[in-house]
Each structure stands twice: as structure tokens, then as C-alpha cells.
Amino acid sequence: MSANTWRQPTGDGDIPSGTGQATTSAGNPPGKGTTAAVHRAGRPARRFWSARRIPAAIVALLSVAAIGLLLYDVVSVRADRPGMSWRRRLAEELATRPLHDIWMTVGAAVAMALGLWLFLLAVTPGLRRLLPMRQSTGIPGEVRAGLDRHAAALILRDRAVRVSGVQSARVDVGHRKVKARAQAHFRDLNEVHGDLDAALSKAVTNLGLARQPTLDVRVRRPKKR
Numbered sequence: 001m002s003a004n005t006w007r008q009p010t011g012d013g014d015i016p017s018g019t020g021q022a023t024t025s026a027g028n029p030p031g032k033g034t035t036a037a038v039h040r041a042g043r044p045a046r047r048f049w050s051a052r053r054i055p056a057a058i059v060a061l062l063s064v065a066a067i068g069l070l071l072y073d074v075v076s077v078r079a080d081r082p083g084m085s086w087r088r089r090l091a092e093e094l095a096t097r098p099l100h101d102i103w104m105t106v107g108a109a110v111a112m113a114l115g116l117w118l119f120l121l122a123v124t125p126g127l128r129r130l131l132p133m134r135q136s137t138g139i140p141g142e143v144r145a146g147l148d149r150h151a152a153a154l155i156l157r158d159r160a161v162r163v164s165g166v167q168s169a170r171v172d173v174g175h176r177k178v179k180a181r182a183q184a185h186f187r188d189l190n191e192v193h194g195d196l197d198a199a200l201s202k203a204v205t206n207l208g209l210a211r212q213p214t215l216d217v218r219v220r221r222p223k224k225r
Helices: 053-078 085-096 102-123 149-161 189-206
Strands: 002-005 034-036 130-132 146-148 166-173 177-184 214-220
Touching: 053 102, 130 149, 146 149, 149 166, 149 177, 149 189, 177 189, 189 214
Parallel strands: 177 214
Antiparallel strands: 002 166, 034 214, 130 146, 166 177
């Protein structure tokens, strides 16, 4: 997810993260472009799992329809009635077509793809938009908190544009990494980079996430028009 804010560009240039030996406006050396936020002690939190209601409902309906139709055909045959023509045709095709036939290959590929898709849905948590937050020790129950990635990006973006010299900022929040891209219209780029890195590192820590993502900060001048 990402958040954006833009003002009128005034210059050019680019400074990647971790470049130079400049200091911040307070005299402290800036952090590296990729900075691991401080992790506070707490109960480890797991990812939120999706209920997968739509895929489960689709599979259930298709299974009920297929089993019901097959059961109806079996009952009809047991009652001395002719079986459905589609089932007789399907049985004949499966019995006579060779394994290297194009339709057999396509059918097997489709079945394998559907099976792999269902397997991935079963073993992956989903809900990638939610970031699990730390669980404080000493609190009874299974109360869990999560932070939306878009909301986290807005919080960090708003913190970034408060840094002196930052004209605009874009923040992308992932489960393992936070990417911040800013444009500075005045002040030295190294100073802006150091202040922005320090401010966002503190802001990421204050989000209270269970797994603290690394921070990648880049500052550049806006392009001239």
C-alpha cells in the first residue's frame, strides 16, 4: 500500500540511502538507508488467517452439484432406466482416448492447477493488508490487534512530511520492509536524509508491530520542469 503527497518541484538531484558521511541537523550521524527498528519484548503474534469464504463456498457448491447429479444418474440406472448420455460419453472417451491426447493433457493441467490453487489457499494465511501488532504480556484472553497497511503508510507519510526540508513523500509498507521516497526542496540532502531516517525509525517502532520491518529511506531533489 502507499500514500502520496505532492508540492511544486523546485530542483533536481538524487541521494540513495546509505550514501555519504553527512550528519543530521542535530549533529548526529544519520542511520543507514535500511534500518531495523527497535524490537520491544512481548508475546509473539501470528499472521491473521483469512476465512476463505468465497473459495470454500464455490468448492462446496460445485461438489454438491456434481455429487447430486452423479447420485441421480446412479439411482436412475439402478431403477432400470438409461443413464445420462453425457456420463456414457464421458466414460467412453476416458476409456478410448490415449494419455498423450491433447484434451487429456489439458484436462490434467487444469485439474492440477485447480488443486494447487486450493492447496495454496489452505496453507497460506492471506489477509496481507493486515499487519499483526504486538501482544502485551500479562493480558488474559486471545485478544489480537492488527494494523491496516494503508493506515500505517498514511501515518508514516504524515510523519515524513513534517521533517524540515521534505517537499513530498511516498511510503510503501510491507510485512518485512518499509520504503520511503521523499523529495527535498531545501536544506542539504544528507541532512534531510538523516532527519527523515531518524523520524521514520521512531515512527515505525511506535506502530507497535509484532515483526518490526526494516526501513529503506531515499531522498532526492524534484526534477526541473
